[in-house]
Amino acid sequence: MSTIPKSQLKREALIKATINLVNNDGFHAAPMSKIAKMANVSPGTIYLYFENKQDLVNQAYIEVKKAFTQFAFKDYEENFAVEKGFKKIWMNIAKFKLKEVDEALFLSQCDNTPMIDELSRQEGLKHLHPLIELWKRGITEEIIKPVSPYMLYAFTVYPIAFLMNMQQRGINKLTQTHVNEAYEMAWNSIKL
Amino acid sequence: MSTIPKSQLKREALIKATINLVNNDGFHAAPMSKIAKMANVSPGTIYLYFENKQDLVNQAYIEVKKAFTQFAFKDYEENFAVEKGFKKIWMNIAKFKLKEVDEALFLSQCDNTPMIDELSRQEGLKHLHPLIELWKRGITEEIIKPVSPYMLYAFTVYPIAFLMNMQQRGINKLTQTHVNEAYEMAWNSIKL
DNA sequence: TAAATAAAAATGAACGTTCATTCATTTTAT
């Protein structure tokens, strides 16, 4: 049985604490001392794992983004038919955003503010490649509208973040029925 | 000729400076001293117009949101046919987000972070009422999918913010053709 | 009209606080 090294545990705890505090209070009100306390660690310890606050937030972003994209392509295979593949990926993303609320909220905040370095942002985008490829195939097969991937993303994936935000604020509950409705809307917006 | 009072000019300059700095550096890196400098005003002067930093940001948000919703309903009339009315409003919103980039970016940041008081957030939402009403009518007339307004918003208006963000980062240019394509996608996602 | 006075607006140095970060010391693991 391979155990997780203790140092990794502290790192994870710090990243989790960062996500929670930034979600609840915002970057500007998430001091290192509070992050340390929430992770049950001394402030000084943070600097054994991260260069500084910016590095901590950058790494948190990259880590969460990686988990997100891995989740997105679970059980997806490149030879799926276009619509089947898209549905799989979209549903995965929806599941992630609605179950892993903390992580998803954090991403939504990072993606809409100058909180994160441009470099980390690019790093985080890398792993979405298979979805772009699928869309490309969908376009050549004349199943999907011939528009830029940004457009396709804007009308299919980005809306989920809004629904998650509303759900989180207790404004709009999301049942499985709603998720299915949402998928239909996403697909209708990009299908030819 | 009615002139604008000088005090209003300072208030406006401060709000504009806040928007710019928060856009470029984020709330956490937009100190009052910098805001004052950018508005050509002494730090102390800010406190003649605003209670504190939070109040300044809240008021900036409310002001911009008001301008946004006013713009959204320009030349819209409640007796328009559903699709015509929706197209009018959607195109207005798109125009706002793509022309008034600073204001729109600021809103996108405020709407996705805990930067703004819940109260100001609600205040800012008030004026979207006519769009909700239009959607309601569209549903009873069986033109629009019978789903919650949050869902409709998520798939029609929210995506524009993403496209604007990409455009702003120089990642994806948006011509009028793209805007028209985007409208089609928005409409396809909600039409019955 | 011009000078004198009062009121309002604006200033910016100073204050107290908070923050990110460091490092001499202690604790834990080898």
Next chain:
DNA sequence: ATAAAATGAATGAACGTTCATTTTTATTTA
């Protein structure tokens, strides 16, 4: 006994905010 990991009090810089003073504007007086 040695090395590695963790601590947390100390540090100095930066921040939001205040307020005694100055500058500007408005009003009154001569």
